Amino acid sequence: xxxxxxxxxxxxxxxxxxxxxxxxxxxxxxxxxxxxxxxxxxxxxxxxxxxxxxxxxxxxxxxxxxxxxxxxxxxxxxxxxxxxxxxxxxxxxxxxxxxxxx
Amino acid sequence: xxxxxxxxxxxxxxxxxxxxxxxxxxxxxxxxxxxxxxxxxxxxxxxxxxxxxxxxxxxxxxxxxxxxxxxxxxxxxxxxxxxxxxxxxxxxxxxxxxxxxxxxxxxxxxxxxxxxxxxxxxxxxxxxxxxxxxxxxxxxxxxxxxxxxxxxxxxxxxxxxxxxxxxxxxxxxxxxxxxxxxxxxxxxxxxxxxxxxxxxxxxxxxxxxxxxxxxxxxxxxxxxxxxxxxxxxxxxxxxxxxxxxxxxxxxxxxxxxxxxxxxxxxxxxxxxxxxxxxxxxxxxxxxxxxxxxxxxxxxxxxxxxxxxxxxxxxxxxxxxxxxxxxxxxxxxxxxxxxxxxxxxxxxxxxxxxxxxxxxxxxxxxxxxxxxxxxxxxxxxxxxxxxxxxxxxxxxxxxxxxxxxxxxxxxxxxxxxxxxxxxxxxxxxxxxxxxxxxxxxxxxxxxxxxxxxxxxxxxxxxxxxxxxxxxxxxxxxxxxxxxxxxxxxxxxxxxxxxxxxxxxxxxxxxxxxxxxxxxxxxxxxxxxxxxxxxxxxxxxxxxxxxxxxxxxxxxxxxxxxxxxxxxxxxxxxxxxxxxxxxxxxxxxxxxxxxxxxxxxxxxxxxxxxxxxxxxxxxxxxxxxxxxxxx
Numbered sequence: 257x258x259x260x261x262x263x264x265x266x267x268x269x270x271x272x273x274x275x276x277x278x279x280x281x282x283x284x285x286x287x288x289x290x291x292x293x294x295x296x297x298x299x300x301x302x303x304x305x306x307x308x309x310x311x312x313x314x315x316x317x318x319x320x321x322x323x324x325x326x327x328x329x330x331x332x333x334x335x336x337x338x339x340x341x342x343x344x345x346x347x348x349x350x351x352x353x354x355x356x357x358x
Numbered sequence: 359x360x361x362x363x364x365x366x367x368x369x370x371x372x373x374x375x376x377x378x379x380x381x382x383x384x385x386x387x388x389x390x391x392x393x394x395x396x397x398x399x400x401x402x403x404x405x406x407x408x409x410x411x412x413x414x415x416x417x418x419x420x421x422x423x424x425x426x427x428x429x430x431x432x433x434x435x436x437x438x439x440x441x442x443x444x445x446x447x448x449x450x451x452x453x454x455x456x457x458x459x460x461x462x463x464x465x466x467x468x469x470x471x472x473x474x475x476x477x478x479x480x481x482x483x484x485x486x487x488x489x490x491x492x493x494x495x496x497x498x499x500x501x502x503x504x505x506x507x508x509x510x511x512x513x514x515x516x517x518x519x520x521x522x523x524x525x526x527x528x529x530x531x532x533x534x535x536x537x538x539x540x541x542x543x544x545x546x547x548x549x550x551x552x553x554x555x556x557x558x559x560x561x562x563x564x565x566x567x568x569x570x571x572x573x574x575x576x577x578x579x580x581x582x583x584x585x586x587x588x589x590x591x592x593x594x595x596x597x598x599x600x601x602x603x604x605x606x607x608x609x610x611x612x613x614x615x616x617x618x619x620x621x622x623x624x625x626x627x628x629x630x631x632x633x634x635x636x637x638x639x640x641x642x643x644x645x646x647x648x649x650x651x652x653x654x655x656x657x658x659x660x661x662x663x664x665x666x667x668x669x670x671x672x673x674x675x676x677x678x679x680x681x682x683x684x685x686x687x688x689x690x691x692x693x694x695x696x697x698x699x700x701x702x703x704x705x706x707x708x709x710x711x712x713x714x715x716x717x718x719x720x721x722x723x724x725x726x727x728x729x730x731x732x733x734x735x736x737x738x739x740x741x742x743x744x745x746x747x748x749x750x751x752x753x754x755x756x757x758x759x760x761x762x763x764x765x766x767x768x769x770x771x772x773x774x775x776x777x778x779x780x781x782x783x784x785x786x787x788x789x790x791x792x793x794x795x796x797x798x799x800x801x802x803x804x805x806x807x808x809x810x811x812x813x814x815x816x817x818x819x820x821x822x823x824x825x826x827x828x829x830x831x832x833x834x835x836x837x838x839x840x841x842x843x844x845x846x847x848x849x850x851x852x853x854x855x856x857x858x859x860x861x862x863x864x865x866x867x868x869x870x871x872x873x874x875x876x877x878x879x880x881x882x883x884x885x886x887x888x889x890x891x892x893x894x895x896x897x898x899x900x901x902x903x904x905x906x907x908x909x910x911x912x913x914x915x916x917x918x919x920x921x922x923x924x925x926x927x928x929x930x931x932x933x934x935x936x937x938x939x940x941x942x943x944x945x946x947x948x949x950x951x952x953x954x955x956x957x958x959x960x961x962x963x964x965x966x967x968x969x970x971x972x973x974x975x976x977x978x979x980x981x982x983x984x985x986x987x
Binding site for chain 1: 957958959960961962965966969
């Protein structure tokens with residue numbers, strides 16, 4: 257019987273984070289990128305909880321609640337921005353938003 | 359009683375300020391009334407003070423006006439002794455005569471009031487200079503005369519030449535003033551005071567180390583103000599100013615300030631053989647160069663300007679040979695006959711409708727008899743024909759130089775040459791203007807108005823008789839100056855037969871010069887001979903251009919300075935400083951151009967950078983061993 261140790265959770269979190277980060281790097285649709293961010297945030301949450309369980313403390317779990325609150329607030333603002341971008345250029349591609357290039 | 363000195367000095371200043379304030383409400387007549395009466399009052403007070411001085415046996419009258427600086431104590435003080443008394447009478451007296459002349463000469467000028475304001479400011483400055491009781495007050499007046507001279511030279515400042523001439527005079531004077539200023543600092547450093555008497559008594563007490571340096575500094579100051587070689591070229595240019603102003607400032611008084619100053623410091627000067635030698639050599643050089651240059655000038659006033667420089671050279675010769683009384687004597691006589699000549703020239707210019715070329719005149723004596731006669735007197739006086747004023751003073755200078763013996767015989771001979779040239783060019787001047795018929799149309803020329811003729815007559819009378827104040831038979835001026843110069847060693851005239859022979863030699867030089875001028879310019883003796891003077895044209899060109907000294911100065915100082923500054927601008931400023939700054943800025947610019955391409959606006963690439971640096975950070979964390987407390 258394989259025992260599911262903390263390392264497994266951490267590895268999963270690292271994989272999830274890498275997928276999210278990779279998505280940020282290669283996708284240009286704002287919505288997809290947004291989802292990738294959510295993915296990364298949740299991988300971090302997973303890390304927190306795993307660590308909390310491993311050490312038997314509660315601070316990690318509290319942090320997760322904070323992250324969740326911030327993430328939901330971010331979704332509210334971020335979706336509004338994405339909608340207005342979509343209205344402006346009838347596409348959610350962020351590559352068209354290059355006005356600040358040097 | 360001493361307070362009357364303040365009246366003499368400050369009345370012209372008050373007049374200037376008064377005229378300036380109410381000039382809008384004054385017509386010419388009222389303005390004349392104010393300024394001439396003020397000048398007369400100043401002159402009358404000065405005469406009264408001089409009589410008082412005479413009664414007191416020329417014991418100096420000192421007036422401590424107020425304490426100017428407390429530590430070291432420097433007073434604003436005046437002193438009236440024989441020397442300043444003579445100068446005071448000269449300045450106030452000539453001021454009256456020349457202002458009368460000016461009322462006619464400057465009449466209808468659009469800046470009539472301004473002229474008299476400047477004029478009175480000048481008289482005030484000159485009086486401040488001569489009646490100062492210490493070096494600092496003298497410097498005060500010294501600078502103020504420079505300023506008023508500048509203002510009067512560039513009086514018609516709309517004329518480019520006049521404005522430039524004013525600048526030139528001011529700048530060249532600055533070189534002299536620089537020397538004076540250094541002299542002042544050294545004086546304060548060495549003696550701890552500026553007061554004449556205290557300084558002189560300390561000099562007499564014992565050896566002062568840097569005496570020669572102090573003396574040379576003051577001599578440089580005198581050279582600048584009195585237009586001595588090589589600082590003389592401003593004076594001929596200064597003739598751009600109104601002629602009466604030239605008569606007072608650039609002939610009679612201001613330019614003699616250097617002579618006055620050297621006589622004032624004669625108690626110091628007498629101990630410096632080097633200083634005296636510098637003075638006499640420069641004086642001689644100036645007298646010769648200026649006299650030579652005067653021979654071929656065409657401008658009626660420029661001849662007189664060079665003549666003034668040359669006569670100032672004579673005064674410096676007198677100082678250099680230790681004949682301080684003779685220097686002041688020549689200063690006084692020269693003031694009268696040169697003022698006369700200038701005013702005469704002014705009358706001629708006025709009647710010729712501002713034509714100044716002497717070749718365009720000729721035979722004016724038939725139209726302007728009084729001007730011609732008075733200017734003739736002036737010419738004879740400056741040439742040293744007895745018994746006119748110039749003879750006595752110039753002969754005294756020549757005889758004193760001779761009396762020193764040794765290599766001063768050479769100086770004497772050269773001075774005699776300068777005296778001969780003086781007679782020659784002054785003879786030419788008078789003959790070309792008044793005598794020789796040059797075929798020019800002079801039918802509409804008249805005698806000058808009364809306000810011009812009367813000053814000429816007054817000065818003419820003085821030019822005849824002023825010489826008698828100090829003859830070998832009557833040492834009037836020597837007695838006046840005795841108290842001032844009583845601890846100064848004065849060269850005395852040779853005795854008996856030597857003096858008479860010397861007098862005849864100098865009369866001979868003057869007479870020969872005049873006759874030669876008549877032969878050359880009226881009889882035109884050279885046209886009768888086949889003989890041609892070698893290099894005649896070259897010599898004449900040399901004379902007309904003052905030995906090309908202006909050009910040499912232009913090449914060395916002006917052009918040299920210009921090319922130096924241009925090189926500095928190109929090399930140091932342009933290449934080094936600008937180059938360095940520009941290099942740094944282009945470096946930043948080009949590197950930022952390159953770096954800014956990384957800011958391409960694509961969010962993906964920012965994420966890549968972010969990931970890259972985060973990996974770097976993580977790597978660092980892993981690589982760094984944990985520090986455990």
